Amino acid sequence: MRVLHAVTLHTPSHAFGGPTRVALSLSRGLIERGVDARLVTLGDEFEGPLPNEVEGVPAQLFQARHLIRRFGVAGITSPSLLARARRLVKSADVVHVHLMRDLVTLPIALAALQCGRPLVLQTHGMIDPTERLPAKISDAFGVRRVLRRADAVLCLTETERRNVNAVVEPVELTNTVRLANGVEPQGEYRPELRASSHGGPPTVLYLARVHPAKRPEDFIEAVPGVLGKYPEARFVLAGPDTGGLDATLARARALGVDGSVEYVGALDRTAVYEHLRRADVYVIPSIQESFSLSAAEAMSVGTPVVVTKTCGLAPDIEAAGAGRLVDSREETGGGNSAENGARIAGAILELLDPAVHAAASVAARRLIHDSFTIDAIVDHLQKVYADVRR
Incomplete structure (x- = not known):
C-alpha cells in the first residue's frame, strides 16, 4: 500500500x-x-x-x-x-x-x-x-x-x-x-530530580515555536517567582523564532532576569530529546494547544510538565498526575501575563520538590507508555x- x-x-x-x-x-x-x-x-x-x-x-x-x-x-x-x-x-x-x-x-x-x-x-x-x-x-x-x-x-x-x-x-x-x-518510545529514564542527580541548579524548559500564540512571555513572567526560591535556576527557551523572540527577550530584560534565560534556537530531533532529558520541568503556556506533541515528548522521558487547563492533553495529565495544570487568560489590559506567570511559577515550584517530582516523573512516563x-x-x-x- x-x-x-x-x-x-x-x-x-x-x-x-x-x-x-x-x-x-x-x-x-x-x-x-x-x-x-x-x-x-x-x-x-x-x-x-x-x-x-x-x-x-x-x-x-x-x-x-x-x-x-x-x-x-x-x-x-x-x-x-x-x-x-x-x-x-x-x-x-x-x-x-x-x-x-x-x-x-x-x-x-x-x-x-x-x-x-x-x-x-x-x-x-x-x-x-x-x-x-x-x-x-x-x-x-x-x-x-x-x-x-x-x-x-x-x-x-x-x-x-x-x-x-x-x-x-x-x-x-x-x-x-x-x-x-x-511519540516514539525512549530509553531508560531517571525518576529522581535531575538537579539533585547531577548536582546543578534546576532547569526549566520551554520548547516550542517562539510565537505570541504559544505565550512564551508567560514563561518569562514565571522566572522571578522561581528564582526567589532557587536563585541559580536556569530557564531554557528553545525553538524557532516565528515572531515572538524579540518581545520575549525584551520582557526578560525588563524583569531583570535575562541572565537566567538562555535562548538555544531551533533544535533538530536528537537535540530536542537531549534538552528534554536535561530539563527538570517542561512548560508550554499556550492556551490554544490542541495536543502539544512536545509536552508528550517531555513526558516520554519522564520530565513532568506544566500546561494550561485548555491544552488538549490536560485531562490526561491531571488524571495521571504527570504534571500540573494552570489557569491562563488572554491579555486584557496588560495584567494577565504577570498573573499567568505567577501561576506557572507556583506549578514549577511544586514540581521541583523531590518527592513530588519523582511521582510525577513516573506517572508521565507511564501515561505515554500506556496511551500515546x-x-x-x-x-x-x-x-x-x-x-x-x-
Missing part, C-alpha cells in the same frame, strides 16, 4: 512545528510496518537543492513561493506542486492530508476527491469557526467540501471534533475518528486506512 502524506511546509528549523512532525512520525511508523509512506510538502529556507528525504521518510519538496507574506504559511504555495497535484494523488492508495486553510493541503485534498482516491484529513486543531474573511473564503472555496466528503477526519480531542463540525454546520459530520498524537506511543497510534491509523479503502 502506498500512502501519501501532504503537509504545508518543512524547513531546516522546523518552523511549521507540530503538523510536519506528526506527518513524519506517522510515516516512519508506517514504513517500519512495510507500508510505502511518502511525504509531499513545500520546502523553504534550504541552502542548495531541496532534500528528497526527511528524517528517513522519502519526500518530494517543492520550493515555497510567498504570495501574501502577511498571511504566513497560509499565503505560500508552489505552482509546480499545484500542477502535479492530480498525478501525486493518483499514485497513492490513500491520501492523508494534514489540512489547514492554505494553498497547499487544500488543493491536494480537492484533487484526491476529484480523482476518487480514499481521503483522510487530519486538522491538528487548525480548522475551527472564525470570522476572519480569508478563512471564510477558504471555507467556501473548498474546506467545507473536503470535510464533508473525506472518508475520515481525524481529531485529537472531542473539542476539536466539535470545532470541525461547527465549520460545516448545519451538516453533522459522521466521518470523524479520534486519533491522538503519538507511536506504535499504538499507527496501529489505529492502519485500521482507519483499511476502513477507508473498503
